[in-house]
Amino acid sequence: MRLHEITRGDFPVLGRVVNGHPLVYLDSAASSQKPRTVIEAMSQYYARSHANVHRSIHTLGEEATELYEGARDRVQRFIGAQSREEVVLTRGTTDGLNLLADALCAGLAPGDEVLITEMEHHSNIIPWQLAARRQRLALRAVPVTGSGLLDLDALDRLLSARTRVVAFTHVSNVLGTINPVAEVCARARRAGAVTVVDGAQAAPHLALDMSLLGCDFYVFSPHKMLGPTGIGVLWGRRERLEALEPTRGGGEMIKEVWLDRAQWNDLPWRFEPGTPPIAEAVGLTAAVEYLEKLGMDRVGEHERALTRQALAGLAALPGVRVFGPPASVSRGAVVAFAVEGLHPHDVAALLDAEGIAVRAGHHCAMPLMHRLGVVGTARASFSVFNAPDEIDHLVRTVADLRSVL
Amino acid sequence: MRLHEITRGDFPVLGRVVNGHPLVYLDSAASSQKPRTVIEAMSQYYARSHANVHRSIHTLGEEATELYEGARDRVQRFIGAQSREEVVLTRGTTDGLNLLADALCAGLAPGDEVLITEMEHHSNIIPWQLAARRQRLALRAVPVTGSGLLDLDALDRLLSARTRVVAFTHVSNVLGTINPVAEVCARARRAGAVTVVDGAQAAPHLALDMSLLGCDFYVFSPHKMLGPTGIGVLWGRRERLEALEPTRGGGEMIKEVWLDRAQWNDLPWRFEPGTPPIAEAVGLTAAVEYLEKLGMDRVGEHERALTRQALAGLAALPGVRVFGPPASVSRGAVVAFAVEGLHPHDVAALLDAEGIAVRAGHHCAMPLMHRLGVVGTARASFSVFNAPDEIDHLVRTVADLRSVL
Amino acid sequence: MIATRALYSDVIRERWRRPRFRGELPGATAVAEDVNPLCGDRVRLMLRLDGVRIVAAGFVGDSCAICTASADVLAELVVGRPAAEARAVAAGDLLAVLQADIRPTRMRCVTLPLSVLAQALNGGGA
Amino acid sequence: MIATRALYSDVIRERWRRPRFRGELPGATAVAEDVNPLCGDRVRLMLRLDGVRIVAAGFVGDSCAICTASADVLAELVVGRPAAEARAVAAGDLLAVLQADIRPTRMRCVTLPLSVLAQALNGGGA
Numbered sequence A, B: 001m002r003l004h005e006i007t008r009g010d011f012p013v014l015g016r017v018v019n020g021h022p023l024v025y026l027d028s029a030a031s032s033q034k035p036r037t038v039i040e041a042m043s044q045y046y047a048r049s050h051a052n053v054h055r056s057i058h059t060l061g062e063e064a065t066e067l068y069e070g071a072r073d074r075v076q077r078f079i080g081a082q083s084r085e086e087v088v089l090t091r092g093t094t095d096g097l098n099l100l101a102d103a104l105c106a107g108l109a110p111g112d113e114v115l116i117t118e119m120e121h122h123s124n125i126i127p128w129q130l131a132a133r134r135q136r137l138a139l140r141a142v143p144v145t146g147s148g149l150l151d152l153d154a155l156d157r158l159l160s161a162r163t164r165v166v167a168f169t170h171v172s173n174v175l176g177t178i179n180p181v182a183e184v185c186a187r188a189r190r191a192g193a194v195t196v197v198d199g200a201q202a203a204p205h206l207a208l209d210m211s212l213l214g215c216d217f218y219v220f221s222p223h224k225m226l227g228p229t230g231i232g233v234l235w236g237r238r239e240r241l242e243a244l245e246p247t248r249g250g251g252e253m254i255k256e257v258w259l260d261r262a263q264w265n266d267l268p269w270r271f272e273p274g275t276p277p278i279a280e281a282v283g284l285t286a287a288v289e290y291l292e293k294l295g296m297d298r299v300g301e302h303e304r305a306l307t308r309q310a311l312a313g314l315a316a317l318p319g320v321r322v323f324g325p326p327a328s329v330s331r332g333a334v335v336a337f338a339v340e341g342l343h344p345h346d347v348a349a350l351l352d353a354e355g356i357a358v359r360a361g362h363h364c365a366m367p368l369m370h371r372l373g374v375v376g377t378a379r380a381s382f383s384v385f386n387a388p389d390e391i392d393h394l395v396r397t398v399a400d401l402r403s404v405l
Numbered sequence C, D: 001m002i003a004t005r006a007l008y009s010d011v012i013r014e015r016w017r018r019p020r021f022r023g024e025l026p027g028a029t030a031v032a033e034d035v036n037p038l039c040g041d042r043v044r045l046m047l048r049l050d051g052v053r054i055v056a057a058g059f060v061g062d063s064c065a066i067c068t069a070s071a072d073v074l075a076e077l078v079v080g081r082p083a084a085e086a087r088a089v090a091a092g093d094l095l096a097v098l099q100a101d102i103r104p105t106r107m108r109c110v111t112l113p114l115s116v117l118a119q120a121l122n123g124g125g126a
């Protein structure tokens, strides 16, 4: 059985009819749909066990704490982290990147350098811009080659003794490029730089193993991997996390507080001020369980097959341009494309009239749009519940588009 | 009908049996329980309409965006804000206070002063400590009088031309003190200081009207007011928000991005980087609707009656000490108490054996604990679903405690 | 076949393919630009005023067919009019010309040019 | 009447009311303190070592009856022993003395003093 045959019944939203057509949801890269087990785990939690976590001696408080901390354990295993202390629960990829930009750059000196790439999402650009302005750092970007890959020769030229941080995406949310994380991290490490990887588009599709990736920090968003909104994951290599001074304060992240000073709590709570996303952690556990039951290898295989099908189908259409590395290169589960004579927003609106949900615009990657010389693209992206005939439907519908506007 | 008779059936968790007893949940100040409508609004959202918000041209994306922005409108009316642009959705009170401490202090000069109070929650202490350390500001605290009130004479002595920010809680989460917000803000304004009010313990219980309070910023947490975890509200007076430079970056908070610079988006999105808590916003709308249907005046009345009952009952017990202003003063819906010879944690554990959930410890207010000369207290707190006989049960059980350990 | 007629009228298609006022306007005296945060459409409107009268208009941007057609129609409607009259142009006037049955969720594509016009006439940011 | 026996044994009640090792330890040579993040209990353990042998122990803190009794029993168990033997004391040894049927969620109240002991013997932070 193909994966979608197993999974489709698990996603209540797939019963939706949109503009008279059954929903074809091809926007999982923006935010995925949720299986019933995730939705129900959160409802059940609120209906039975909700309380605030930590420092609670009553039954519900203990249950909520076990559930919340259980999510950390589950994520630890899912991403191959060495210990639960390395897993910080945040509010999303953007939140994690801001936390890291603030904390990592706080101690840097004017003239120190932060290296990003031309294919970053705004969430991996602006936090570094803000930190660079504050600390008077230089911010540089590794260029993208004509075939949509990171220019590793340029990386070598840009790395220097002044490079303190290298922050880059694991998988591009536009091009689908899968960057060679271990390779980039090895080079960065030789230059003495800390590495931060934006895993927002990788965690939903690739089996992750932090011990193999070789980076220092890795962040991602459960809402893109069948989990709830409102929560994020930040993994940090223990000694790096230990060395990081918290930049955000509040309840739970301290051991002792006086009016003029405070003593930080242990890892990982040191980086989790305030009431955390508790129900969301319960949903995250259910999402990881769902993905693990399917098997991440099988998930990735399914999505790669859909991606290849979409790439081949769309690239064959006259007047359609497909972005990113050639189909021969292994890619993430996104296909960005343009239809001659149509604005991407109209492509999305016209597809929506047929029940097909794709995203259109700059995909929060304006520097990459400038590099590609476009104002935006349409983008189809895939998840465990998508079926090959949905891709066919997409390709057929796009083929008709040019005639209608 | 008393309010609990109307509401009890709406809270699924109240069917819980804890240690053989029906749950008596007296820990709403830490986090409240949720009515069925809130739980179901979120499930329905995930089952029907989930997509990422903003810049989406497909039906689900439009629905999700309308729902998310609809929460903003609903909150605007609920708190009497002048415009929707003044309502920023954050991740919680702690998150909002960190955002404000970072952004408000960024432009301050060494020696400038930030004024807090002795009764603050750690979330309204540590962010200012961190900012003070970064910018070399002086952090001072308004003392609390022997009867648990803010010392307004001391406030006047502490306010000076160097005071840039006055940050204080509307309602103390330990003492229950309701601070005179308009009065404190008027004095702070005369000194030229910006005012930040921590409304975490006020929003669940008081009818709020931003135009009457006179503060510049107000923050609170929906999870304490029948809403979901993972979301927060930050209200800012428009001209104050306009003048604030964002300190966190990412998708959605920008209009245009180049590798070396960016142009901020309009209010309120400028302060909402990344994928926001979408399902949580849907739950927030349902929580506000639920509270509005009951009527905040009636909610407050009900909770004040329970508070008076608990105060009177506990204070009359031998060996029990009750903290905070006398019952003759209007108070928030919390009662902190100590039982002679028992550690607060044991008080909570013993009450839990009878199905009663109270919190015990320092309540994230260690400086106040130092001021009160205790290591912690037990604390009962009340919400719309609590019944007078639950308070009787609490008082009766506390009366028995000293004999058992 | 795509049910395009429900989405785009002939006028919209025509104005999208051959807009009459698209392009930079040299010597513009009032300029504003804004973005529809819901979809990311962006329109920059340029006006040349002679006293209080709008004597020329143009727009550039990155916008869908509806928004582009709306901007094009708006430019046509305001040229030759005094600013006060231009300000009075409403969404209904644009819809009347566009002859389209716009879904509520796409109404902001129609109205974005209107709010940019208001900003331009108020001396709002370039 | 409260079902206290299920929660607190006679030994716990006795050790809570009259702990034998509670108090500052002058001349301590190994000190550590830690907090149970689940409930906020805090224990500071002080040891005086003569060579490798623990010759005196004391604790202070802010902790519930279970945790206090556990710390008191632990102090009693380690005094007079070499550090290596003290390190080998396990939760089961404490439970045997406490004679209580501790719920899983309260086990950390029992084990907090053990982890503080380990920190103290490893020269962990005061």
Ligand SMILES: Cc1ncc(COP(=O)(O)O)c(C=O)c1O
Residues within 6 Å of the ligand: A251, A274, A275, A276, B029, B030, B092, B093, B094, B095, B121, B123, B124, B169, B171, B172, B173, B198, B200, B201, B221, B364
């Ligand atoms: C007065 C006060 N301020 C701030 C907070 C922190 O709120 P949150 O944990 O939702 O960020 C709380 C609740 O814990 C509180 O009672």
Ligand SMILES: Cc1ncc(COP(=O)(O)O)c(C=O)c1O
Residues within 6 Å of the ligand: A029, A030, A092, A093, A094, A095, A121, A123, A124, A169, A171, A172, A173, A198, A200, A201, A221, A364, B251, B274, B275, B276
């Ligand atoms: C590559 C990449 N990085 C970062 C983000 C931001 O994630 P979030 O919006 O969940 O913070 C996204 C998704 O929007 C993304 O695709």
